[in-house]
Structures are given as structure tokens and as C-alpha cells.
Amino acid sequence: MLHARVLRDDAGVEPPVRLGALLSLLVGDELEICDPRDRAGLHPLLVPLARDENTTTALLRWPTPSTGHPLPLVRAGSRGMSLLALSADQWLHKELATRDADGDDAAGLARAVNRDEVLYEPGTLALSNLPLKAYLLLKVGGLPELYYELALRHEEKGDEMAACVTADRCTTAIPDFGEPHVFRTALLDRLGRHDSARESARAALTLPLWTLGAPFEAVALKAGWAKPVTSARFHEAADDTTKPVLDRAAHRMDAIAVEEGDWDAARPELAALFREGGLEQLADFVSPPA
Secondary structure, eight states, X not given: OHHHHIIIIISOSOOOTTHHHHHXXXXXXXXXXXXXXXXXXXXTTEEEEEEOSSOEEEEEOOSSOOTTOOOOEEEEETTEEEXXXXXXXXXXXXXXXXXXXXXXXXXXXXXXXXXXXXXOOTTHHHHHTOOHHHHIIIIIOOOHHHHHHHHHHHHHTTOHHHHHHHHHHHHHHSTTOSHHHHHHHHHHHHTTOHHHHHHHHHHHTTSOGGGSSSOHHHHHHHTTOOSSOOSHHHHHHHHOTTSOHHHHHHHHHHHHHHHTOOHHHHHHHHHHHHHHTTOHHXXXXXXXXX
């Protein structure tokens, strides 16, 4: 399979065990499977799986992933990326349980998913005696949309404490992405907790800025930045040769995210920084196509 080969040989990571089932699911969602080598215009750390007219569903290859760390599934568009799930398995589990709840015939997908090891058998939801949303939160885990939906439901009911606790849990369940912090910031701001919202926005800005899922300026202003909001400080940090090279690469990617700039133009410099940092295979992966 081409996608598995690109992930293993080019990106230097193990592909998800159920990659084939994930691709089948994406086709069923009326997306068009794309060539994983066709990464023009995308964030350099993404391996594209499928596309529609406006977005690309992709796997994210962290620069220095922890051993056994699954590849997050994201949706990338013109304004950065949003997290779909922390792993392919998480997304597949959610989809199978949801289709089971809706009474859809997902037998073919279930067979593909469970071919080597059972992830979800049709009927498991009914046997759990749990509503779908509760099952997903308890058995599937850190899907951002679940936390957002539950927090908003608490907010609509006037239960501010429960809404805030749910938003906090989301940031804990999804620690590497800024998007949950941005969601929590907006929630706190609506509830009139402006000091807490400012601290939440500041927490978001400590994470890779291309994971915010929102325009940088709005988050920076909530964090207390003064206008004009620019990328200058990130470029300065990236240019500082006294800093570790991998930090410099991270700062350059932050600067591009702030500017909503050209990822392809940044590839040569990022490749050079990763190579200097000893990440040869990653450097080759992010380099411009030959």
C-alpha cells in the first residue's frame, strides 16, 4: 500500500495497523483518496490521505514522537489544521459505534477494522447500556468534538461549572494541541471569566501555533498582546543561532502559522534545521520534492 510505504520509508514512522480500513472509511465519506507524496501547500509534517474540494484529511508526523505514539488524524484547510482524533483507531472506533447507534449496516467496515484484532463489534454499544455520547467519552476517549459538544450543552443549561470542567478535561486529554485551549478560552470569555480566559489563551500560545485551529491574532489579543500582532518575535527566535536547532525549526513553523504563510517556501530551511539537529530522515521528508 502506497500510503503505508510513504509513512514508513519517507516519514520514518510506523503506519497505523488499520490504515486500510481508515482509507475505506474516508472513501465512504465521499472523500477522494490522494497520493501521499502530493504534499504541495500542506504543512510539511502532514501525510495526506484523502481530500475534498476544500480540505485534506491527513496523518501528522510529530518531529520527535514518543515511542509508540500514534499518529494524530487531522483535517487541514486554508487556515491551518483541526484535530479529528488522536489516532486512526480512535476515529474508526467512533465511526463504528456511531453507525451502530444509527442502525447503519457497517458489517463490511467492521470486518476490515477487526481483521487482525477486534476494536469494536456491532452490538457492543447496546450491551454497554450507555448512550452513544457517554460510550464514546468513556470507551473511545479524547475526541475533541465530544468534549466541545458536552461543554456547550452544559453551558446552554446554565451549568457553568460543568462546562468549565469539561473544557479543562479536554485540554488534559489532548495535551499537544492548542485548539482545546482556544475552545476553553472562548467559553470562559462568554461566561465573563475574563482573567481565566486570558490565562487559557496564553496556555494555547505555548503549544505549536499551527495546532490552534483558529486565526492567531484573535488568540493573541485574548492573551493580552497589543496590536499590531505580528510574527516578528517568532522569526527572531528562529534566527537566533544560540538556540537549539529544533527549537528554531519550531519557531519558524510558528511564524509561518501566524502569517498563514507559504509552507512550501519554508521546506528548504526546515529541512536544513532538522538535518543539523540530527533528524536526517525527517529532513529528507520535509524537503521540497526533487
